[in-house]
Amino acid sequence: MRDSQRIMTCMTPTFSRRKVGRLLGAAFTSCRCFHTELGGLESSALPIVHHSSYACELPAGHRFPMAKFPRLLHFLIKDQVITEKQVWVPEIASEALLSCVHTEEYLNNLMNGTINEQEQRRTGFPWSEGIVTRCRYETGGTVLAAEVALQRGLACSTAGGTHHAFPSYGSGFCLLNDLAVAAKYLMGISSPKRKVLIVDLDVHQGDGTAFIFKEEPCVFTFSVHCGKNFPLRKQQSDLDISVEDGMKDKEYLSTVEAHLPWLLETFGPDLVLYDAGVDPHGEDELGRLRLTDQGLYQRDLYVMKTAVSRGVPVAAVIGGGYSRDIDKLALRHSILHRAATQVWRECGM
Amino acid sequence: MAEMEETLDFNDILDDWFIESLKTYKDLHVYQLEHPTQVIEWTSGRTVCVAGYSSSKNEILELHLPLKLLADENKGLCAERDFKVVHGGFAEGPVCCLRHVPGTRCVVTNDGLSSDLQVWTVGGDDSDVIRRTGSVKGTRSVSAGGSRIAAPLSSQVLHGARSSDIQLTELTSGQSLYTLETDSAEPLSSLQFVSDAVFLAGGCNGDVYIADTRTSAAPQLCPGPASRGESVLWWTDASAGRVVRLSSSGRAVISDLRDLGEAVSAAQLDVQSRRCNLDDVRVSWAPALDDCIAVSGFSAAVQVYKTSVWSAERQDVRPLFEHRGHSVSSRSGDHVFATAHVWHPERPRTLLSAASDGSVHVWDWVDQSEL
Numbered sequence: 001m002r003d004s005q006r007i008m009t010c011m012t013p014t015f016s017r018r019k020v021g022r023l024l025g026a027a028f029t030s031c032r033c034f035h036t037e038l039g040g041l042e043s044s045a046l047p048i049v050h051h052s053s054y055a056c057e058l059p060a061g062h063r064f065p066m067a068k069f070p071r072l073l074h075f076l077i078k079d080q081v082i083t084e085k086q087v088w089v090p091e092i093a094s095e096a097l098l099s100c101v102h103t104e105e106y107l108n109n110l111m112n113g114t115i116n117e118q119e120q121r122r123t124g125f126p127w128s129e130g131i132v133t134r135c136r137y138e139t140g141g142t143v144l145a146a147e148v149a150l151q152r153g154l155a156c157s158t159a160g161g162t163h164h165a166f167p168s169y170g171s172g173f174c175l176l177n178d179l180a181v182a183a184k185y186l187m188g189i190s191s192p193k194r195k196v197l198i199v200d201l202d203v204h205q206g207d208g209t210a211f212i213f214k215e216e217p218c219v220f221t222f223s224v225h226c227g228k229n230f231p232l233r234k235q236q237s238d239l240d241i242s243v244e245d246g247m248k249d250k251e252y253l254s255t256v257e258a259h260l261p262w263l264l265e266t267f268g269p270d271l272v273l274y275d276a277g278v279d280p281h282g283e284d285e286l287g288r289l290r291l292t293d294q295g296l297y298q299r300d301l302y303v304m305k306t307a308v309s310r311g312v313p314v315a316a317v318i319g320g321g322y323s324r325d326i327d328k329l330a331l332r333h334s335i336l337h338r339a340a341t342q343v344w345r346e347c348g349m
Numbered sequence: 350m351a352e353m354e355e356t357l358d359f360n361d362i363l364d365d366w367f368i369e370s371l372k373t374y375k376d377l378h379v380y381q382l383e384h385p386t387q388v389i390e391w392t393s394g395r396t397v398c399v400a401g402y403s404s405s406k407n408e409i410l411e412l413h414l415p416l417k418l419l420a421d422e423n424k425g426l427c428a429e430r431d432f433k434v435v436h437g438g439f440a441e442g443p444v445c446c447l448r449h450v451p452g453t454r455c456v457v458t459n460d461g462l463s464s465d466l467q468v469w470t471v472g473g474d475d476s477d478v479i480r481r482t483g484s485v486k487g488t489r490s491v492s493a494g495g496s497r498i499a500a501p502l503s504s505q506v507l508h509g510a511r512s513s514d515i516q517l518t519e520l521t522s523g524q525s526l527y528t529l530e531t532d533s534a535e536p537l538s539s540l541q542f543v544s545d546a547v548f549l550a551g552g553c554n555g556d557v558y559i560a561d562t563r564t565s566a567a568p569q570l571c572p573g574p575a576s577r578g579e580s581v582l583w584w585t586d587a588s589a590g591r592v593v594r595l596s597s598s599g600r601a602v603i604s605d606l607r608d609l610g611e612a613v614s615a616a617q618l619d620v621q622s623r624r625c626n627l628d629d630v631r632v633s634w635a636p637a638l639d640d641c642i643a644v645s646g647f648s649a650a651v652q653v654y655k656t657s658v659w660s661a662e663r664q665d666v667r668p669l670f671e672h673r674g675h676s677v678s679s680r681s682g683d684h685v686f687a688t689a690h691v692w693h694p695e696r697p698r699t700l701l702s703a704a705s706d707g708s709v710h711v712w713d714w715v716d717q718s719e720l
Contacts, residue, residue, distance in 0.1 A: 063371045233360035
């Protein structure tokens with residue numbers, strides 16, 4: 001960490017619209033200053049983490065809805081849910097940071113483009129420098145959201161939720177596990193370690209995350225997912241709730257309500273990482289549940305409010321969603337940020 | 350324990366396939382029948398009939414395609430992603446051939462054992478039953494195989510097991526309107542109308558008869574492609590003035606309907622030749638995709654070939670697309686065979702296929718060359 005920059009954060013801020021949150025090296029786990037230009041310190045509104053590099057070029061006709069990231073920010077600003085002042089810009093996740101979860105061999109292959117054909121197929125992405133870069137920014141964004149949440153109580157990224165990535169390989173459109181990296185990083189290395197609760201409500205099981213933290217008592221993985229959806233080969237989270245096809249708003253919400261409060265009570269996390277995937281929605285192309293916009297909103301509101309009102313900070317990521325209509329999908333993802341704005345208001349943050 | 354590991358591995362294979370399918374298909378929906386079918390027949394733009402072929406009692410089902418597939422523009426609005434059984438009934442024996450009579454709610458079946466046909470009515474009067482409402486007598490001669498059936502626009506059905514016993518029968522009255530007179534008694538592998546009154550009968554030796562039901566004139570006979578001493582079976586399909594003939598050794602020949610003696614082009618398909626029965630292999634022209642044929646029955650795969658790139662000399666060709674879903678998603682792997690396939694009448698790249706493990710798939714594949 002460069003001393004001159006460190007001093008800058010503690011001086012009277014110069015005015016600038018954009019905040020740049022720089023990630024600290026893994027060694028500095030207790031320092032709560034991030035390198036940031038103004039804005040962030042000035043704006044008392046809900047922190048939103050976004051980077052233009054969340055999106056990259058994909059081969060023509062590729063199924064992954066990459067355009068949803070910029071469109072999401074576009075709608076949040078256009079609909080006046082947020083202003084640009086609230087946006088925090090993450091740094092790219094360094095190899096050092098990523099290595100707290102991913103193997104050296106995998107990271108080398110990823111950086112050098114030596115991931116083999118079969119592995120590439122399993123990720124759903126043909127390797128490119130661009131795709132690796134965007135995944136690193138996405139991970140950086142989730143880590144920053146977690147850091148900011150610890151300071152401010154609540155923060156949302158406009159990407160994130162890449163829960164199918166394992167330490168040594170990627171899967172299902174996930175190359176790096178952002179939630180795992182954030183949890184590991186924020187957990188810290190010195191005692192007492194922070195406790196992190198990962199609430200994964202994406203319709204697909206958070207198999208990568210479950211695997212990574214299987215033996216880690218300081219991270220609790222909780223996943224609600226549709227049994228029949230990918231992955232069919234399930235891992236074991238600390239708490240898995242596998243639901244049936246076609247589940248609707250009411251029953252789904254009851255399911256979350258049945259577990260979240262007691263988890264917060266008994267596990268007592270210092271931080272909640274919330275994967276608010278919108279693929280439980282009835283119109284999602286891949287998900288097999290039948291939630292509505294209203295159902296997603298109630299869900300997100302409930303999760304964030306329940307944690308925040310107990311004094312537990314929440315960092316939320318958008319998780320998965322699949323639709324050929326990018327605008328509709330982006331609007332669906334924006335439900336999270338609208339709910340977060342509501343929580344921010346209601347909880348007087 | 351070993352079983353559980355096997356399941357885990359199998360699930361992993363399915364997961365791999367799922368991710369890959371996101372890239373190779375625009376749509377893919379799977380359904381599992383209790384018993385496999387070797388027939389798939391459109392009964393409307395959105396429904397198909399399937400039926401079992403076991404030696405005893407079999408179900409005949411009318412399935413509605415997943416709404417999510419059909420919804421095109423408003424795909425998002427449809428949560429319904431599964432096939433739905435809308436009508437069902439029972440047949441006393443196997444169903445080897447099933448044809449819908451256009452403009453009606455009737456289907457006609459044959460059990461592959463005799464040349465008689467069974468007539469069924471699908472639903473009606475708020476009923477969800479497919480019930481037997483009649484029969485059509487085939488010729489009295491005992492035949493080794495069952496009848497092929499072709500159904501033209503009106504309530505008449507053309508049927509026959511061999512080239513010597515093809516008849517056109519009025520469904521309601523059972524009256525025979527036409528009989529084909531030929532010298533040979535070649536078992537038929539295909540029978541179809543190429544216009545309102547002209548039909549093509551494909552013998553399993555590759556011979557093709559073309560006849561007109563309005564006249565009693567002798568049919569035109571076009572002998573099959575010369576096979577060098579191999580004992581092969583041939584299947585035929587005609588569409589838009591072209592005829593494709595496919596042998597059980599994977600040899601394909603394309604001719605013009607008006608000049609069947611000449612081969613316009615030929616190819617050696619990328620299939621494993623196998624000992625086949627007459628009902629195993631299907632070949633069909635795409636109704637809405639220029640010059641494409643689909644082939645099934647040599648393995649669990651369904652292949653699509655673009656014939657316009659074939660030359661006059663028979664060369665090895667690779668498929669434009671191969672649907673591998675039936676082998677991937679079956680635990681028996683190697684022992685599964687695709688039993689039937691049909692093209693969607695309007696959607697250029699949508700097909701339905703069925704396999705010996707009871708799976709039924711509807712798929713809309715992505716033409717990689719167009720990306």
